Amino acid sequence: MAKEKQHQDALDSDTVAVDFSQAAPSSVHTATRGVPATESVKAENHAVDPDSDEPKKDKPESKDAAPKKYDFDSFEGKLYRIFEGSVFEGVVTNHIDGGLAGPILLMLSTDYYSHDHQQLLLPQGTRLIGSVQAVNTSQARKMVVSFHRAICPDGFSVDLDKFAGLDPLGTTGLATKVDNRYLQTFVVAAAIGGLGGLAQVGNNNILNPSAQIRNGISSQSSEEAEQILNHFLNRLPILTLKEGSRARVYIGRDLLIPSYAEHRVEPAL
Numbered sequence: 001m002a003k004e005k006q007h008q009d010a011l012d013s014d015t016v017a018v019d020f021s022q023a024a025p026s027s028v029h030t031a032t033r034g035v036p037a038t039e040s041v042k043a044e045n046h047a048v049d050p051d052s053d054e055p056k057k058d059k060p061e062s063k064d065a066a067p068k069k070y071d072f073d074s075f076e077g078k079l080y081r082i083f084e085g086s087v088f089e090g091v092v093t094n095h096i097d098g099g100l101a102g103p104i105l106l107m108l109s110t111d112y113y114s115h116d117h118q119q120l121l122l123p124q125g126t127r128l129i130g131s132v133q134a135v136n137t138s139q140a141r142k143m144v145v146s147f148h149r150a151i152c153p154d155g156f157s158v159d160l161d162k163f164a165g166l167d168p169l170g171t172t173g174l175a176t177k178v179d180n181r182y183l184q185t186f187v188v189a190a191a192i193g194g195l196g197g198l199a200q201v202g203n204n205n206i207l208n209p210s211a212q213i214r215n216g217i218s219s220q221s222s223e224e225a226e227q228i229l230n231h232f233l234n235r236l237p238i239l240t241l242k243e244g245s246r247a248r249v250y251i252g253r254d255l256l257i258p259s260y261a262e263h264r265v266e267p268a269l
Contacts, residue, residue, distance in 0.1 A: 073156045073265045075258035080114040080121055082257060087166070088112065088249040090128060098135040098143045098175070098239030104165070105129060106147065106247055119259040122158075127151045128249060130165060132174075135236050142173025143239050147249050156263040160255070166248040176245050179238040 090106040106128040112121050130147035145165030150158040165174050 070157050072269055073263065075156070075262045075264060077259055077262040079256040079258055080119055082112070082121065082251055082255040083115070084251055084253050086251040086255075087170075088122075088128070088251070090247060090249070092174075092241060092243060092245045092247055093127075095243045096132055096143065096174075096241040098132070098140070098241070099236070101134040102132055103129065104132050104145055104147075104174075104241075106165075106249065109246075114259070119261070121257045121260060122150065123153060123260055125153045128160070132241075135239050138234065138236055140237060140239060141178055142167070142171070142175045143241060144172075145174050145247075152260065152263065154260075154263050155265045155269055156260075158255075158257055160249075161253055163252050164250045166250055168246045168248065170248065174241050174245070174247055175239045176242045177238075177240045179240075 088106075088108055089110050090108045093105045093107050094103070096102065096104055108122060108124055108126040108128065111124050113119060114121055127150070128147045129149045129151070130145055133144040135143065146162040147160050147165060148162050150160055152158075164172055166172060167174055
């Protein structure tokens with residue numbers, strides 16, 4: 001009688017403990033005691049099996065830029081946050097001509113730590129890889145630059161979300177020299193005007209064969225001169241970014257990075 005009473009008190013208790021010594025079906029039927037048979041069957045059919053292959057709902061993806069795992073590196077420990085609005089400072093290590101799209105390489109000149117200043121995240125010497133858009137307008141004064149990857153000195157890589165490049169003053173875009181080629185345009189315009197004036201030398205109001213020839217040459221020369229001058233006026237400026245120039249990278253969204261001490265990189269890359 002005492003054992004039966006103890007068993008009944010356990011069934012009526014609010015705290016449920018799993019007893020693995022009993023068969024699973026008996027526990028299911030015990031939990032659904034007093035429930036109609038049809039509802040008990042439904043409960044069994046809808047019971048979640050942790051080992052089943054049924055697809056589970058994916059957790060919503062974080063909007064933060066988490067490090068992408070490459071096949072040659074990994075990390076241990078927690079991730080630290082670099083907040084949006086932070087700025088990386090570095091030095092450009094390759095010469096860039098704005099006439100063509102191409103890569104840009106930037107080397108960080110400062111160590112970057114976690115928000116509590118306890119963990120080194122990106123050490124000095126980390127290389128940032130980006131791309132430069134070709135100049136496509138005559139009014140351009142800067143080259144549009146974005147960075148998509150950071151490689152630490154130990155080889156660990158961090159993906160960047162095309163963060164914008166800034167000049168040392170914090171202005172969007174990079175350029176150390178802008179050549180609008182105004183001098184060449186003025187020289188060409190003066191030369192064209194001189195040729196047109198020479199074609200008019202000796203002309204008078206008397207229409208003779210030589211005057212008609214000179215007038216025809218002058219008219220044709222003016223048309224050609226206009227085309228040549230328009231060509232020079234519509235040329236794109238030459239923008240250059242010298243190697244060794246200082247630049248900044250604006251962090252456009254929160255960035256999650258592991259501690260530099262927790263990097264795990266294969267020794268043979």
